[in-house]
Amino acid sequence: MMAVAGRETAGLEFDALVKEHRAMVFSLAYHFLHDRGVAEEVAQEVFLSLHRNLDRVESAEHARFWLRQATVRRSIDEARRRKRRPQLALDQVAEPAAAPFGRDPMLGEALRRLIAALPEAPRMAMVLRYQEDLDPPEIARVLDMPVATVKSHLHRSLTLLREKLARRGVGEA
Amino acid sequence: MDWLEQELKRALERKEPSPDFAARVSAAARRGRWGSPRRWMAVAASVAVLAGGGVGYRWREGVKAKQQVMLAVRIAGGKLNRVQAHVLEVTQ
Amino acid sequence: MKTIVTLLLWGGLAATLGAQQLQLNFEYLAAKASAAVDVSLNGATLQFAAGFLNGKDPQEAQVKKLLTGITGIYVKSYEFKTDGVWTQADLERVRNQLRAPQWSRIIGVKSTEDGETAEVYVRSENQKMTGLAILVAEPKELTVVNIVGSVDLNSLSELGGHFGVPKLEVTPGQKSK
Numbered sequence: 001m002m003a004v005a006g007r008e009t010a011g012l013e014f015d016a017l018v019k020e021h022r023a024m025v026f027s028l029a030y031h032f033l034h035d036r037g038v039a040e041e042v043a044q045e046v047f048l049s050l051h052r053n054l055d056r057v058e059s060a061e062h063a064r065f066w067l068r069q070a071t072v073r074r075s076i077d078e079a080r081r082r083k084r085r086p087q088l089a090l091d092q093v094a095e096p097a098a099a100p101f102g103r104d105p106m107l108g109e110a111l112r113r114l115i116a117a118l119p120e121a122p123r124m125a126m127v128l129r130y131q132e133d134l135d136p137p138e139i140a141r142v143l144d145m146p147v148a149t150v151k152s153h154l155h156r157s158l159t160l161l162r163e164k165l166a167r168r169g170v171g172e173a
Numbered sequence: 174m175d176w177l178e179q180e181l182k183r184a185l186e187r188k189e190p191s192p193d194f195a196a197r198v199s200a201a202a203r204r205g206r207w208g209s210p211r212r213w214m215a216v217a218a219s220v221a222v223l224a225g226g227g228v229g230y231r232w233r234e235g236v237k238a239k240q241q242v243m244l245a246v247r248i249a250g251g252k253l254n255r256v257q258a259h260v261l262e263v264t265q
Numbered sequence: 266m267k268t269i270v271t272l273l274l275w276g277g278l279a280a281t282l283g284a285q286q287l288q289l290n291f292e293y294l295a296a297k298a299s300a301a302v303d304v305s306l307n308g309a310t311l312q313f314a315a316g317f318l319n320g321k322d323p324q325e326a327q328v329k330k331l332l333t334g335i336t337g338i339y340v341k342s343y344e345f346k347t348d349g350v351w352t353q354a355d356l357e358r359v360r361n362q363l364r365a366p367q368w369s370r371i372i373g374v375k376s377t378e379d380g381e382t383a384e385v386y387v388r389s390e391n392q393k394m395t396g397l398a399i400l401v402a403e404p405k406e407l408t409v410v411n412i413v414g415s416v417d418l419n420s421l422s423e424l425g426g427h428f429g430v431p432k433l434e435v436t437p438g439q440k441s442k
Contacts, residue, residue, distance in 0.1 A: 014202060018195050026190040040190050044198050051202040061319075062232055108184040115185070130178065131185040133320075135329075141235065141316035162177055238306070238314035245304040245340045246328050249410040250425025252401045256383040257422060259374040 014051050017063055022047075024064075024132070025071045031127045032075040034116035042078050046070045068132070069142050076120055107170065114161055121145070122153040129154055285388060285396040285413040287362050289341050294407065297350050298343040308336040324424070331420050337413030348404040356382075356402055359409055363398055380404045 025046050030039035049070055050063070057063045115126055121143070128139045136154065140147040174182070295301045306314070315332050318325040343351070363370070363386045372385040381403045388396030397418075399410040 015195070015199055018198050022194060022198075023187040023189050026194070027185075027187040030188060031185050036190075040194060043190060043194070044201065047198045048202055056229060058232070065232060107180060111181055111184040115181075126181070127185060130181040131187060133182075135320060137312060137316035138320070141231075141313075144231075147312055158177065161181075165177070235313060235317040238310055239317040241304050241306060242311065242314045242318075242332070242338070243325075243328060244302065245306060245338045245410075246331065246421070246424050248302060248304075248340050248342055248408065249338070249399060249412065250421045250423070252383070252399050252408055252410060252425070253385065253418065253422045254425040255401060256372050256374060256385055256399065259376065259381075259383055260372060 014047075014054055017050065017067075018047055021064065021067050025067055027131055028068065028071045028127060029075045029078075031112065031115065031131055032072075032124055033079060034112065038078060038082070039075075042071065042074050046074055065142070068128075072124055072128075072142055076124065079120065110165075110170075111161070114164060118157055118160075121149075122157045125150050125153040126157050284362065284365075286337055286339065287359060287398060287409070287411045289339060289359070289409055289411065291341050291343065291355070291407075291409075294343050294351055294355065295341075297345065299346045300344040302340055302342040304338065304340040306338045311335060311338065327420060327424060331417060331424065334415035334417075335412055337411075339411040339413075340408070342408040343406065345405045350405075351402065351407045355407065356400065359398075359400060360384075367395070368398070 022043065026039055026043040029042040029046075030036060033039050033042070046067060050057070050067060053066075057066065115123060118126065124143060125139055128134045128142060129136075134142070136147050136150045139150045143150065295303060311332055315329055318329040318332075320326050320329060345351070362368075367388045367390055368386050369389065370384055370386050372383070374381075374383045376382075381401070383402075384398075384400045386396075386398040386400075387394055388398075394415045396414070397410070397412040397416050399408070401408045
């Protein structure tokens with residue numbers, strides 16, 4: 001009876017964690033991989049991993065951190081396996097095609113495509129910064145890289161994006 | 174934040190997966206199904222890294238460091254307050 | 266002989282420059298204390314810890330902001346059951362380091378009634394703050410805080426009023442303790 005109750009409780013906790021964090025996990029994968037279907041596959045695998053290791057989760061905050069880091073790693077693994085994006089130097093990132101953009105939604109989609117074209121590490125740093133609102137030390141913790149490297153990735157990526165958008169006539173008036 | 178960063182925040186807002194996502198995940202968790210063997214091994218490898226030592230250890234060390242920072246700041250701030258209170262006492 | 270001379274010179278040079286990080290060797294006091302806090306956080310550890318501070322929690326966000334200019338925090342705080350465990354010589358060993366030119370005492374308070382002394386020192390270089398030291402000594406308690414880097418004193422003081430420790434509000438004629 002107690003074992004059944006324990007399983008039921010764990011099931012309820014897991015379902016609650018899925019409900020609370022599904023948007024975060026899915027969006028991290030989606031903005032990194034720029035493919036809804038693949039992002040859902042990655043998100044599902046991350047949650048299944050969580051399910052297997054639920055007893056190791058120490059707190060709500062730990063769960064959030066664990067899910068974030070697991071999603072980051074799985075997304076990068078997935079990108080490498082599919083070879084969806086060859087590793088480009090930052091200055092080789094393609095400019096968005098077509099005519100000057102208006103504001104949302106076209107600019108939003110253009111930005112998502114530009115982000116998706118970045119090399120792995122800057123791409124993930126940008127997603128963590130602007131989707132999750134993490135600051136550089138928090139990003140460094142998730143990506144397990146020095147804070148200075150994170151700051152460099154963010155700075156160079158923003159500079160590149162500004163240049164590419166400016167060439168298309170998009171920027172601050 | 175400048176205009177580009179604001180636009181990036183908008184563009185990278187969290188999105189929901191498909192409506193049946195949660196149900197699929199719950200069902201898969203109950204079944205214990207992991208998909209293709211190759212994918213399962215990749216996941217197992219990730220789990221070994223994440224849960225075996227890396228994430229757990231770093232997490233605990235990070236929480237410990239944070240607690241020490243909070244303690245140190247509390248003591249330092251408290252003592253500074255005390256000194257300021259003494260000065261107020263003397264000057265009033 | 267050469268090694269000894271080098272060490273002495275180095276020690277002398279450090280003293281002349283007024284080291285940002287103080288030498289706080291109080292293991293013998295820790296052994297006699299009824300309660301002891303010993304925190305040593307260098308720059309790398311502070312940066313690591315900052316990543317675990319929740320930017321959305323007001324207190325933690327304030328601590329995170331405070332840490333941006335800091336590269337070291339060292340706290341030694343001891344409580345004793347009886348008077349007379351720590352001596353003036355213990356305080357002098359710290360004060361000697363704070364007599365270097367870069368350090369200035371900005372507050373010094375002595376209360377003969379309760380035997381408490383409290384001092385705050387600031388280290389400056391090129392008109393920029395590079396260190397803070399707080400010494401608070403009571404008959405049964407000794408605390409030394411050394412912060413390396415630039416710290417917002419108002420913010421630090423503000424944080425001293427949180428974490429369940431009420432901020433001291435003194436009205437005229439009222440004793441603080």
